Amino acid sequence: MDNYTATQLLQSLQVGHEGIRYLENCIQSGELNTSDLAILNDLSDLLSVVESSTATVATPNRVKEINANIMFYINELKENAIRGNVELFLYDFRFHFSSLYRILEFEVAYIVENLVTKQDYPRFYPELGVVDHNDISTKGVNSLCKVSVVLLSYNNLSYTRDCVESILMNTDNVDYELILVNNGSTDGTKEYFDSIPGAKVIHLKYNIHLVKGFNMGLMAAEGKYSAAVCNDFIFTPNWLKNLMICIESDNQIGFVSPGATSISNLQQISIPFISKEDFQKRAKEYNVSDPSKWEERVVLLPNVLCCPTALLSRIGYYDTRFFRGEFLDDDISFRIRRAGYKLIYCGDTVTHHYGSLTTVTDHQTNSLEEGRETFIEKYGLDAWMDARMSSTYLDIETGLLSNVNSILGIDVKCGATLLQIKNRIWSLHGKKPKLSVCTTERRYDVDVSSIAEQVFPLNSLNQLPEIPQKNIDLVYIEKPLDCYSDSLETIFSSLANTMAANGKLVFTVNNTISIETLYAMLNSSNSIHNRKIYIRDMVCAQARTYGFELFSIVNYTPQRNPESEQMVENIAQFLGDGKENEVNYLKSLLKSTYEIYQMSYTGNNLYES
Incomplete structure (x- = not known):
């Protein structure tokens, strides 16, 4: 063409x-x-x-x-x-x-x-231009109802029936319309949908798959908010009421979603149950609105895509380029957040997820890698590497998170982990610290600007900005310290001039013999050749010189694929010569990707004295 x-x-x-x-x-x-x-x-x-x-x-x-x-x-x-x-x-x-x-x-x-x-052709490309928040609010004023609940189904009638019945049973405390989209099903879904009193039913003669199927339902929405759901969920008492409490608590919130029994992105809520009836009973006890369980996110998985209807219309709904639906959630998160809205995970609400029935046929293809590449082509970012949170924040000692009113994040990519540290402080202490970000990689500017009050370009760690000086309670450096060209002396000196008395510092150092490092060496990675080698005693001694005292060091061991786990086993067995103690020691070294250093700033700068 x-x-x-x-x-x-x-x-x-x-x-x-x-x-x-x-x-x-x-x-x-x-x-x-x-x-x-x-x-x-x-x-x-x-x-x-x-x-x-x-x-x-x-x-x-x-x-x-x-x-x-x-x-x-x-x-x-x-x-x-x-x-x-x-x-x-x-x-x-x-x-x-x-x-x-x-x-x-x-x-x-x-x-x-x-x-x-x-x-x-602005009508064909809704990503053009700035989203007017006042216009979005105004369009929601005279809506037909509070919420349009949009359910998409392609076959799997038994699951669909459970889903619909759970919505009808548990949504009587919200003014809503039910929109049922039959995506070309051939198993009786059409007849079942037609039997639901009062539902707005959309029948597609031929399956147009997940992205377009959802958009059909969302385009039919006449509520102030839209809540799009898949047919492999069971909904629970107060699920929608709780979402409404959250999204209406702040007009800057543009997307909320609950937790589920089976989901990734740290949105899983484990509730033991023995039957659907037992689950509903336990969920009712759990689903009590609690703002301390609300977490702002960089990416939010849409167990429920609950957003202002006018906002979805303005940004063009789900992006059609995500052919099979993979990474659709990352994309809609990015577009809503970049439009100036917050994404909130409602950890006070649980639903049940059977698991990917709507997209099961696409999962049989290479859909994940395909969607990942589509996201990279669109944004120049890798959703997995750049926008997912690390469980690093879970390893930060609780004692370091008290009395934190301001956080400086350095090279935090899109800011997912930094934001989760803020969430953890909110959950523990009921305060939301102010976020500032310094970044040496400008491709992250748009995204960190959506979550931080200030974003500063950074050439090196010896040029930290005045924000103002001596006002930062916690510094979190996500990029491993050994990847910077700056000396340890320069780094700690610059940090000391930025931090408040009794401030805290969290940073990481790569483990030079982790399995990831070995893989990178085999691939002749430049990042390996340019990396420094630091040992604990040297790092701690230099930090102490500038007034930092070690709080703790934690080895970080991520989840790995089976191939990497087997490689760890093989190398440890070979180098350890089969001796159990040596093999176990080597395995622990190979599995530890990096060390997390947690320090407190005493302000006693021995170097100056």
């Missing part, structure tokens, strides 16, 4: 959009004539052109499936017009046909994005 064809496609889709708006205006004014329906024939021709133009592009897309659904509903609209079935015509036009056409627009816009000037 060339630039001319791409431009023609977007312009044609825009003409089609204007035709749909014309029909919509005719419907609203009650002046729709049979002759006006000729526009549907023109749209059918347009779909044919779009499909043929995109048939050979390398970009993964679902234009064919989307078009098949649109054609189905064009025929339904014609049939209903002939039969005079006005109510069904209006329903299909609004909640099926118009939404499907919008989804097609997003799909084509993604396919041609590198061939057009996006600024010329």
Whole structure:
């Protein structure tokens, strides 16, 4: 496809959009004539052109499936017009046909994005421009209800039934509408959805998969907030009420989600139970709104994607480029946070998750790596390496987290772990320290700016800014100290001039014989060749010279894949010559990725004295 064809496609889709708006205006004014329906024939021709133009592009897309659904509903609209079935015509036009056409627009816009000037087509590229928070708030004022609960299902009827029943049973204390999206199921889901009184049901003739399926439901939402859920969850007493308490506690909150019995990203809440009834009873006892359990996050997994409906509309819903849905959660988190909103994990609310039924067919492919690469291409960041929190924060001694009103994070990537340290202080002591960030890598500026009050560029550790001096209660350096070119003397001297009396310092040093280091050496990594070698006594002696006293040192051992674990075992057995004590010692060294140093600042600078 060339630039001319791409431009023609977007312009044609825009003409089609204007035709749909014309029909919509005719419907609203009650002046729709049979002759006006000729526009549907023109749209059918347009779909044919779009499909043929995109048939050979390398970009993964679902234009064919989307078009098949649109054609189905064009025929339904014609049939209903002939039969005079006005109510069904209006329903299909609004909640099926118009939404499907919008989804097609997003799909084509993604396919041609590198061939057009996006600024010329702002409607197709909602990421352009600044999100107006006042506009988002205003649009939510006259909503039909408080929340639109959007459930997407593709087969697995027994799980879907459990999910729907749990929503109906546990959501009576919130004004909500239930939107059920049947994503081309063939197992009786259609009939079941049609049997739910009062539900807004959307039926897709053909499966358009997770991303587009969810967007169909979200586009139909008429609540102030939307809460999108998968059919592999069971919901619990007060689940939605608790989410509403959180999201309405601060107009800067744009995305909240509860915990679940099976989930990653430290959003798991373990509650033992022996039956669904027992789980509901235990969940009712647990689900008591408690702000001390709310955690601000850099990335939030959408057990429930609960956001202002107008905000989702403004940013373009889920991004269609995430073909199979993997890393969709990271992307929606980034877009909402970069739009100036906070993401809050509601640890005071638990749901039950069976596990990935909605995306099970995609998981049989290489979907994780595919989604990861898509995220990297879009942001220039690796969601796993740059935006996930490390359990380092769990190893910080509780004593170091008292009386902390300000934190300086240095080279904290997107800030996920730094933010979790702040969350931990909030949970322990009921205060939210102010965050400042210094970074030597400018690609993180946008993201750390979304969570910190101040962000300073940094060339080296000997140039820490005045923020102001002697006002930092805790310094957290995420990048291992041995990766900096600065000397230990320079580093500790600069830190001493920044920290408040009785301040705390947390930093890491790489273990030079960890399995990760060995892998990097085999790959001739520059990061290994440029790294310094520090031993504990040397680090502690230099720190003491500048007024820092050691609090503790913790070895950090992450979870590894089975291949790495086996490599650790093999190397330890070989070097330890099979001797149990030596083998165990070597295994502990190989498994420890780095050491976490935790120090307190006494202010007694021996070097100056």
